[in-house]
Amino acid sequence: MEVCVHCDEAAVPPIYQKDDVTLAKPFCCEGCLTVYHVLHQKGLESYYEIKNNSSIFKRRSPVEIKSSQFSFLDDDEFIKEYTYLNATGARTMEFYLEGIHCLACLWLIEKLPEFVPGVVSSKLDLDRSVVTVIIEGEGKFSQVAREFNQLGYRPHPLKRNQDAADLRVKEERLALTRIGVAGAAAGNIMIYAVSLYGGAAGEFAQLFNSLTVAFAVPVLTFCSYPFYQNAWNALRNKTLSIDIPISISLLIGAVMGVYNLILGIPDNYFDSLTTLVFLLLMSRYFLQKIQEKGLSASDLHFFYQSESVLRATDSSLNEFIEVHPRFVKAEDVLKIRPGEFFPADGVVLKGTSNLNNSLLTGESFPVKVEAGDKVFSGTQNLTHDLVMKAVNASDSSRLGQLLKNVENGWAHRSKIVNLTNIVSKYFTLAVFILSTILFIYLYQTHDLKHALEGAITLLIVTCPCALALAVPLTFTRALSKASEQGIIIKSDEVIEKLAKVRNVFIDKTGTITYGKLKVTNFKVIRESKLRVQDIILNLEGRTRHPVARALLDHIKDQHAQALPVEDFKEVLGVGVSGTIERSFYEIRKAGIFENGELVCTFDVQDTVRSDSQDALKKLSQLGIEVTMLSGDKKEVVQSIARDVALPLENALHELSPEDKSRLIKNASHSMMIGDGANDAIALSHAEVGVAVMGAMDISLRAADVYLTTPGLIPVEKLVVLSQETMKVIRRNLVLSLLYNSVSVACAFLGIINPLIAAIIMPVSSLTILFSTLVRTTKSRNLWKS
Amino acid sequence: MEIIIVLLPLALLLGATFVGAFIWSARKGQYDDLETPKFRMLLEDKQLKTRKDGK
Numbered sequence: 014m015e016v017c018v019h020c021d022e023a024a025v026p027p028i029y030q031k032d033d034v035t036l037a038k039p040f041c042c043e044g045c046l047t048v049y050h051v052l053h054q055k056g057l058e059s060y061y062e063i064k065n066n067s068s069i070f071k072r073r074s075p076v077e078i079k080s081s082q083f084s085f086l087d088d089d090e091f092i093k094e095y096t097y098l099n100a101t102g103a104r105t106m107e108f109y110l111e112g113i114h115c116l117a118c119l120w121l122i123e124k125l126p127e128f129v130p131g132v133v134s135s136k137l138d139l140d141r142s143v144v145t146v147i148i149e150g151e152g153k154f155s156q157v158a159r160e161f162n163q164l165g166y167r168p169h170p171l172k173r174n175q176d177a178a179d180l181r182v183k184e185e186r187l188a189l190t191r192i193g194v195a196g197a198a199a200g201n202i203m204i205y206a207v208s209l210y211g212g213a214a215g216e217f218a219q220l221f222n223s224l225t226v227a228f229a230v231p232v233l234t235f236c237s238y239p240f241y242q243n244a245w246n247a248l249r250n251k252t253l254s255i256d257i258p259i260s261i262s263l264l265i266g267a268v269m270g271v272y273n274l275i276l277g278i279p280d281n282y283f284d285s286l287t288t289l290v291f292l293l294l295m296s297r298y299f300l301q302k303i304q305e306k307g308l309s310a311s312d313l314h315f316f317y318q319s320e321s322v323l324r325a326t327d328s329s330l331n332e333f334i335e336v337h338p339r340f341v342k343a344e345d346v347l348k349i350r351p352g353e354f355f356p357a358d359g360v361v362l363k364g365t366s367n368l369n370n371s372l373l374t375g376e377s378f379p380v381k382v383e384a385g386d387k388v389f390s391g392t393q394n395l396t397h398d399l400v401m402k403a404v405n406a407s408d409s410s411r412l413g414q415l416l417k418n419v420e421n422g423w424a425h426r427s428k429i430v431n432l433t434n435i436v437s438k439y440f441t442l443a444v445f446i447l448s449t450i451l452f453i454y455l456y457q458t459h460d461l462k463h464a465l466e467g468a469i470t471l472l473i474v475t476c477p478c479a480l481a482l483a484v485p486l487t488f489t490r491a492l493s494k495a496s497e498q499g500i501i502i503k504s505d506e507v508i509e510k511l512a513k514v515r516n517v518f519i520d521k522t523g524t525i526t527y528g529k530l531k532v533t534n535f536k537v538i539r540e541s542k543l544r545v546q547d548i549i550l551n552l553e554g555r556t557r558h559p560v561a562r563a564l565l566d567h568i569k570d571q572h573a574q575a576l577p578v579e580d581f582k583e584v585l586g587v588g589v590s591g592t593i594e595r596s597f598y599e600i601r602k603a604g605i606f607e608n609g610e611l612v613c614t615f616d617v618q619d620t621v622r623s624d625s626q627d628a629l630k631k632l633s634q635l636g637i638e639v640t641m642l643s644g645d646k647k648e649v650v651q652s653i654a655r656d657v658a659l660p661l662e663n664a665l666h667e668l669s670p671e672d673k674s675r676l677i678k679n680a681s682h683s684m685m686i687g688d689g690a691n692d693a694i695a696l697s698h699a700e701v702g703v704a705v706m707g708a709m710d711i712s713l714r715a716a717d718v719y720l721t722t723p724g725l726i727p728v729e730k731l732v733v734l735s736q737e738t739m740k741v742i743r744r745n746l747v748l749s750l751l752y753n754s755v756s757v758a759c760a761f762l763g764i765i766n767p768l769i770a771a772i773i774m775p776v777s778s779l780t781i782l783f784s785t786l787v788r789t790t791k792s793r794n795l796w797k798s
Numbered sequence: 799m800e801i802i803i804v805l806l807p808l809a810l811l812l813g814a815t816f817v818g819a820f821i822w823s824a825r826k827g828q829y830d831d832l833e834t835p836k837f838r839m840l841l842e843d844k845q846l847k848t849r850k851d852g853k
Contacts, residue, residue, distance in 0.1 A: 119841070140834070190821050197816065201813055
């Protein structure tokens with residue numbers, strides 16, 4: 014089988030470069046071939062060399078080049094909102110690029126300043142597929158976008174919030190600096206602490222002790238600031254946080270160390286405490302890093318409307334300019350080309366076409382519209398140009414209202430009190446009671462000085478270090494495992510919720526099914542003069558109707574030949590007809606006709622994904638109740654339910670987006686899986702919302718988890734992974750409490766000193782680390798077979 | 799043990815240098831993107847052979 018030179022997908026049938034027969038290379042589609050030529054023209058052919066020598070880390074699909082001129086990128090209005098003016102007068106803009114997949118892409122994108130005039134720099138962030146372009150002087154963003162498009166990367170301008178971005182970068186750098194300082198100080202303190210444990214005495218003891226205090230000062234102030242801040246916020250909001258007991262230990266430890274230094278006693282816990290600060294800062298940093306993988310929620314904000322549309326500039330409907338959907342206003346006259354989404358609600362003025370409503374209503378079959386019909390934002394035009402007048406744009410449109418509802422859902426979502434915080438509540442209480450008991454006990458048996466020392470030591474050594482380390486480490490591990498498998502989880506809280514899921518609601522179109530029409534029951538009844546596949550290729554090849562696409566897809570491997578067609582006619586809602594080699598052929602919903610006689614029958618329907626039944630079965634085996642929700646008609650929904658062996662009472666039909674979310678709000682421990690805009694509200698109201706691959710961007714925003722691989726199998730694995738992760742967390746909590754009990758016992762027996770604390774702390778942290786790394790047998794085997 | 803008078807400041811100075819270097823690199827944004835630079839260094843810094851604008 015031949016593989017496309019450009020995108021490495023199977024090329025069936027291959028197309029070859031026309032100009033060079035001897036060296037002809039196969040391509041899968043015109044798009045890839047065009048990009049190949051563009052690269053050669055520009056002297057960028059090293060792209061292929063680099064590509065073939067590097068590993069591919071994302072699968073790439075064939076190139077689809079948009080005809081857009083991207084002229085809207087040069088509008089003043091657009092530039093003002095989307096770009097950032099540097100101090101030197103250069104402008105910065107960010108694009109999300111579709112199709113970034115390997116090292117060669119990086120090379121190509123960063124060569125941009127060399128072949129596009131006015132571009133100062135072009136830097137790609139491979140992790141997020143986001144390129145930051147800076148232009149100057151005569152440079153134009155429309156040209157930059159056209160170049161990206163020509164090279165096969167579809168650009169989506171991202172709205173840049175410079176202040177927020179700057180702040181984030183600043184905070185991240187500060188966090189790193191804190192880690193670095195804490196690490197260096199902890200390492201140095203250890204050197205002097207070991208000398209002290211080893212028996213350094215006299216003036217050396219005093220010198221080393223002052224050095225440890227000097228090193229501890231920045232750690233316990235600058236580096237530990239986030240702990241104090243969190244603890245303070247928690248106290249002010251009357252909530253609990255693990256940072257409260259940590260802050261208490263750190264502060265009391267600091268006071269005691271300085272006090273002892275003044276008295277000349279070489280005794281402090283700074284070696285243990287600074288190492289703890291270092292480890293904690295690191296584990297939290299990693300957890301945050303892994304959650305930032307992929308586009309952040311704010312990046313997705315304007316994503317769903319990033320394709321341009323044409324707006325009429327005069328009343329005669331002859332001249333159109335490109336505008337960004339963000340700037341479409343009511344009363345605008347717009348031309349919507351096939352494949353484009355409606356940016357606003359409105360009325361069709363001219364043209365007839367088929368629409369794909371599935372994203373808004375869940376209907377799987379295309380709907381015909383003509384002049385005078387109403388259209389809604391979020392639906393897709395499929396077959397012919399339409400001219401429409403916008404009535405409701407942006408916030409007041411159907412999609413805008415859905416979006417508002419989604420945001421409402423987010424705002425009203427119940428925040429869970431996570432397990433660590435519950436544990437830390439009892440923990441803090443227990444530590445205070447124990448130290449009071451110890452104080453009273455020592456006061457009665459010894460004196461006030463002893464009692465104070467004992468109580469203070471107990472507060473320091475019971476610092477919940479292992480406890481505080483265990484949770485971020487375990488979540489980081491789970492999130493990175495999931496992201497390796499293409500499951501992007503937005504926050505660690507989701508894992509706790511996922512482990513408790515009892516009710517799963519699944520959307521039908523696009524989630525259980527492919528969301529694409531497919532041909533089934535294809536039967537040739539009678540031999541015709543022309544082969545059936547030739548009829549299909551020549552008649553259906555001229556239309557964009559989804560049924561035509563499905564039929565063409567069905568015969569794709571059968572080498573049909575192109576023939577001249579006379580009197581080609583397409584009647585929307587009926588079918589296509591034409592004369593080939595003096596015979597009259599028709600393709601209708603019922604089948605294919607030759608001179609009025611039926612030669613072939615077929616059904617067209619949205620088919621169930623091959624893994625859906627399996628995935629649903631596995632979910633119910635976990636004791637989860639699965640319900641299918643759909644906006645589609647009863648018969649369709651029930652036939653799909655039979656296909657996936659779902660009881661009919663669990664297959665609900667003709668639901669509006671609002672119905673779906675109502676059902677979900679009434680269920681406890683709910684999870685919603687969906688893809689369309691019609692699921693967005695439900696996704697945001699469910700405790701856990703999962704958006705499947707191919708999901709519309711609005712659902713990505715509403716969801717907590719999104720899958721970057723097709724199918725539903727990852728969902729079941731995700732639930733198992735979460736359950737196992739919670740098991741590891743509970744195990745870690747028990748282990749760390751165990752070590753704390755040992756410290757408490759030592760304190761009561763009066764044998765605690767900095768050396769014992771310095772042994773218990775690393776040992777407990779190592780145990781936690783080990784326990785986190787080995788996870789459980791079940792989670793180790795999760796992605797093996 | 800008098801040698802400690804020399805070694806101790808030396809050790810502290812060495813440590814301080816590295817912490818200083820780390821803080822400097824963090825502030826300069828060396829760790830902002832941990833993914834891309836490791837690939838970027840593999841690419842050759844060749845100028846393009848043909849340039850359309852002739853500049």
